[in-house]
Amino acid sequence: MVSPGSxxxxxxxxxxxxxxxxxxxxxGLAPHRQDRFAALAPLAAVxxxxxxxxxxxxxxxxxxxxxxxxxxxxxxxxxxxxLRLRLSERQEQVMRIARDLPGQGLNETDFxxxxxxxxxxxxxxxxxxxxxxxxxxxxxxxxxxLTSSQIRLAGEILRPGPTLEGFHQVQQLEQASYQxxxxxxxxxxxxxxxLVPLSGDExxxxxxxxxxxxxxxxxxxxxxxxxxxxxxxxxxxxxxLLAGSALQPRAxxxxxxxxxxxxYDAPIVLPGLTLVLRAQAYRTSLGVIGSGLFWLxxxxxxxxxxxxxxxxxxxxxxxxAQEALVAETNFRRAMENSILxxxxxxxxxxxxxxxxxxxxxxxxxxxxxxxxxxxxxxxxPEAERNSQQSKLHEELSGRALPGGLQxxxxxxxxxxxxxxxxxxxxxDGHGRxxxxxxxxxDITEPNRVREQLVASHERFTIVMESLDASVxxxxxxxxxxxxxxxxxxxxxGSQTDGxxxxxxxxxxxxxxxxxxEDGLMGLPSHAMTQANSDNVEIYQSELGRWLEVxxxxxxxxxxxxxxxxxxxxxxARRNAQELAAHQAERTQSVSRLITMGEMASxxxxxxxxxxxxxxxxxxxxxxxxxxxxxxxxxxxxALNKTAHQAQRAGQIIQRxxxxxxxxxxxxxxxxVTEMVAEAVELATIELRRHNVRLTHYVAAxxxxxxxxxxxxxxxxxxxxKNGAEAIAHAGCAPARRxxxxxxxxxxxxxxxxxxxxxxxxxxxxPQEVLDHLFEAFYSTKSEGxxxxxxxxxSIVESHQGRLQAQNLYNGKEVTGCLFTFWxxxxxxxNATSNFEAITT
Numbered sequence: 001m002v003s004p005g006s007x008x009x010x011x012x013x014x015x016x017x018x019x020x021x022x023x024x025x026x027x028g029l030a031p032h033r034q035d036r037f038a039a040l041a042p043l044a045a046v047x048x049x050x051x052x053x054x055x056x057x058x059x060x061x062x063x064x065x066x067x068x069x070x071x072x073x074x075x076x077x078x079x080x081x082x083l084r085l086r087l088s089e090r091q092e093q094v095m096r097i098a099r100d101l102p103g104q105g106l107n108e109t110d111f112x113x114x115x116x117x118x119x120x121x122x123x124x125x126x127x128x129x130x131x132x133x134x135x136x137x138x139x140x141x142x143x144x145x146l147t148s149s150q151i152r153l154a155g156e157i158l159r160p161g162p163t164l165e166g167f168h169q170v171q172q173l174e175q176a177s178y179q180x181x182x183x184x185x186x187x188x189x190x191x192x193x194x195l196v197p198l199s200g201d202e203x204x205x206x207x208x209x210x211x212x213x214x215x216x217x218x219x220x221x222x223x224x225x226x227x228x229x230x231x232x233x234x235x236x237x238x239x240x241l242l243a244g245s246a247l248q249p250r251a252x253x254x255x256x257x258x259x260x261x262x263x264y265d266a267p268i269v270l271p272g273l274t275l276v277l278r279a280q281a282y283r284t285s286l287g288v289i290g291s292g293l294f295w296l297x298x299x300x301x302x303x304x305x306x307x308x309x310x311x312x313x314x315x316x317x318x319x320x321a322q323e324a325l326v327a328e329t330n331f332r333r334a335m336e337n338s339i340l341x342x343x344x345x346x347x348x349x350x351x352x353x354x355x356x357x358x359x360x361x362x363x364x365x366x367x368x369x370x371x372x373x374x375x376x377x378x379x380x381p382e383a384e385r386n387s388q389q390s391k392l393h394e395e396l397s398g399r400a401l402p403g404g405l406q407x408x409x410x411x412x413x414x415x416x417x418x419x420x421x422x423x424x425x426x427x428d429g430h431g432r433x434x435x436x437x438x439x440x441x442d443i444t445e446p447n448r449v450r451e452q453l454v455a456s457h458e459r460f461t462i463v464m465e466s467l468d469a470s471v472x473x474x475x476x477x478x479x480x481x482x483x484x485x486x487x488x489x490x491x492x493g494s495q496t497d498g499x500x501x502x503x504x505x506x507x508x509x510x511x512x513x514x515x516x517e518d519g520l521m522g523l524p525s526h527a528m529t530q531a532n533s534d535n536v537e538i539y540q541s542e543l544g545r546w547l548e549v550x551x552x553x554x555x556x557x558x559x560x561x562x563x564x565x566x567x568x569x570x571x572a573r574r575n576a577q578e579l580a581a582h583q584a585e586r587t588q589s590v591s592r593l594i595t596m597g598e599m600a601s602x603x604x605x606x607x608x609x610x611x612x613x614x615x616x617x618x619x620x621x622x623x624x625x626x627x628x629x630x631x632x633x634x635x636x637x638a639l640n641k642t643a644h645q646a647q648r649a650g651q652i653i654q655r656x657x658x659x660x661x662x663x664x665x666x667x668x669x670x671x672v673t674e675m676v677a678e679a680v681e682l683a684t685i686e687l688r689r690h691n692v693r694l695t696h697y698v699a700a701x702x703x704x705x706x707x708x709x710x711x712x713x714x715x716x717x718x719x720x721k722n723g724a725e726a727i728a729h730a731g732c733a734p735a736r737r738x739x740x741x742x743x744x745x746x747x748x749x750x751x752x753x754x755x756x757x758x759x760x761x762x763x764x765x766p767q768e769v770l771d772h773l774f775e776a777f778y779s780t781k782s783e784g785x786x787x788x789x790x791x792x793x794s795i796v797e798s799h800q801g802r803l804q805a806q807n808l809y810n811g812k813e814v815t816g817c818l819f820t821f822w823x824x825x826x827x828x829x830n831a832t833s834n835f836e837a838i839t840t
Contacts, residue, residue, distance in 0.1 A: 065262065079221075080266040082222065087212075090210070090212070094118075101130065101208065102199060111130050115141035123220055124212045125212060126145065126211050126213045126216075127141065127211040128209070129209040130206070135157055135158040135167060137156045137157075140154060167195060170207050178273035180236060191214070194212070215243045215244075230279040231244070232279050233246050234277060235278055242275070342359030342362045344356075345426060346395075348433075348435055353435065355370045363379040363410075365412050379409050380409075391405055395438070400423040404421055406419070419443060421440050422439045467485055468487065468569070469487065470491055470568075471484070471564070471565075472496075472564070473554075474499045476561050479500075502547070506536040546574040609686070610648045616685050652714060668708070670708075675712055676696065680694065683717045691728075692723075692737045694739050694741070696741035697741070699745060704826050705754055705823045711795045722788065722789070723760030732763075746822060752824070756820070760817055762817055770805060770807075774789050774790055774803070789803075796823075799824075801823045803821040804821070
């Protein structure tokens with residue numbers, strides 16, 4: 001047999017009664033937590049009661065709202081059916097008239113009688129119009145309530161708008177359709193339009209347009225009991241108001257359960273149009289009895305909560321005081337154990353009465369071993385007990401120094417460390433002097449750091465004294481010299497005169513005199529100490545040396561703003577610079593002589609072409625004059641060409657002279673065709689002498705370029721003449737002795753250019769010649785100067801172009817050489833920057 005108690009205890013934990021779980025949980029709580037839960041329980045009960053009352057009111061209010069919504073939905077759906085039925089009846093009557101118009105042969109008078117009868121009998125029908133297949137109004141009858149802008153006159157053509165769009169829609173679908181009239185900024189609301197197609201002899205004969213007033217339709221189509229209980233409005237699908245008056249939105253309700261008015265929308269779907277019937281219930285206020293009951297219950301709940309809150313606050317203050325006492329005790333104990341300074345208390349006879357954990361950790365002795373000891377203490381070194389005894393006597397007599405005593409302390413392990421002791425009287429709570437309180441700090445590491453700092457200062461002093469630059473530091477506004485190294489003292493002595501003299505000669509902002517305005521006023525000190533001044537070179541006449549002076553501001557060790565000046569002897573460097581400048585002048589003189597030689601070579605090379613032309617013209621004239629085969633006109637033409645070539649030679653001299661001086665070419669707007677024609681005419685003479693055929697192609701309608709005509713023509717002549725000479729020297733067959741000049745538009749790196757190419761049928765150029773082709777004084781001809789192609793490339797690059805050369809191949813066989821250069825068009829945007837980048 002198992003007793004009931006043992007059976008209950010044997011049950012699983014999840015099957016035991018909940019009250020037992022709560023009792024176990026309550027016993028496991030700390031006493032202060034039990035007091036807190038006991039104080040909060042009544043307050044929680046009142047809050048739950050208050051929430052239950054609010055929830056009850058809210059539930060009843062929600063039920064009332066639901067009933068109102070259901071009633072509103074039934075009434076709106078009933079009104080929707082009434083409106084839909086009324087529109088259907090009007091539609092049938094209008095369609096009956098529409099069927100009689102084409103078939104019965106009714107005229108405008110009969111139509112007016114039927115339309116007037118329909119308008120008079122039904123107030124929502126405002127107008128009835130007979131419109132033929134062309135959109136012209138044949139007859140129209142309207143109610144007297146319409147404005148003049150809404151009346152349609154006989155003979156009027158439908159204007160663009162919703163009515164005309166509905167007319168075309170009915171014409172296509174051949175079935176009745178509703179349409180909302182065009183809205184107007186001012187005036188009455190648009191009418192609801194019904195368009196019924198007319199058919200005669202199986203063809204479209206027009207439409208019968210019936211226009212309804214939405215206000216009258218809403219007023220006479222909606223039951224009166226619905227209109228009396230709700231604010232009924234008629235909207236379109238975009239929720240624009242067509243008829244009726246909507247309720248204004250209400251501001252934030254005063255009561256929590258107050259609400260905005262209920263509303264329900266019911267769509268009225270018509271052929272071609274959808275209307276929305278909206279009903280809004282009028283707001284009803286909560287009864288005085290209901291709101292009064294709520295406020296009564298709320299006030300009683302608040303009073304009860306206020307009373308319980310006072311009790312809870314009193315209990316809470318008592319618990320806070322208890323917790324503060326425990327926290328203060330724990331804090332003091334934790335502070336004692338975590339402080340890094342060793343604390344020791346002595347009574348008036350010198351017996352140790354208290355030591356903290358840090359003191360025990362420093363000495364290695366436990367508190368039980370130290371408390372109760374009398375001098376000599378166990379942590380005194382054996383060799384220093386006499387001196388320690390005398391220092392203890394000074395402590396107990398109150399003659400200890402305020403800065404503390406430095407002593408040696410021996411650990412239990414036998415090691416010794418340096419410590420500093422600070423002694424103060426120990427006063428109890430009654431103000432009586434009961435002993436002495438001693439704090440001990442391990443200063444072994446600070447002593448080691450201090451020794452390292454002293455050694456570091458010595459090393460710094462040695463380095464500063466060994467510098468080959470003068471270093472001085474002086475505070476602003478004072479003539480005191482804070483620091484000066486050996487070289488400064490050697491140059492200027494131990495006064496600040498040298499420092500100030502360097503500052504003045506270097507032009508650095510100096511310390512103000514007594515009556516001077518502060519030049520550093522308003523400048524933050526941190527900005528001054530972060531900025532470095534530029535190096536300034538000065539000549540010190542007293543020393544007979546050139547010095548490079550640098551200065552910056554810094555914060556001295558005592559916080560004052562000071563100025564450091566570093567002066568380096570640069571006399572040797574200045575002498576070297578003067579020697580280098582003298583050598584540069586000599587180099588420039590030699591360069592000018594070389595330039596003059598290049599100019600002479602270029603002039604001789606470039607003048608060869610016009611002088612050859614002059615010689616050819618003169619030889620031709622002489623031979624023809626001797627043979628008597630020249631007329632006066634031909635003689636004058638030849639003389640004009642000779643004079644032109646002489647002028648050209650002078651222009652070439654001027655252009656090459658200016659170009660050698662590195663001046664810009666005389667660029668002007670030039671026509672490409674004229675430049676090519678002039679160059680071809682001059683080069684033809686040289687090519688005929690070598691028995692070389694010249695062909696040229698110039699693209700039509702080329703735009704002008706900004707170029708120096710004489711220089712560009714000279715480049716073209718040089719390239720064609722070089723090709724002819726290469727063919728002649730190679731001894732090519734007559735069929736292969738040709739030079740071709742092509743001028744076409746191109747695009748280089750997105751820039752429009754004119755490309756000039758000269759192609760010859762010679763043997764080409766070896767690779768080692770191509771590598772040095774454009775270098776000055778490099779030539780493959782025995783009689784050449786090596787300046788032609790170098791000058792040509794300089795001319796093209798000065799026009800922001802590029803000159804290139806390459807061999808032409810037929811398989812692996814070289815069939816000729818191609819020289820190509822291009823010039824940018826005149827007025828091309830950002831052409832200069834692009835060509836300069838490419839050239840670079």
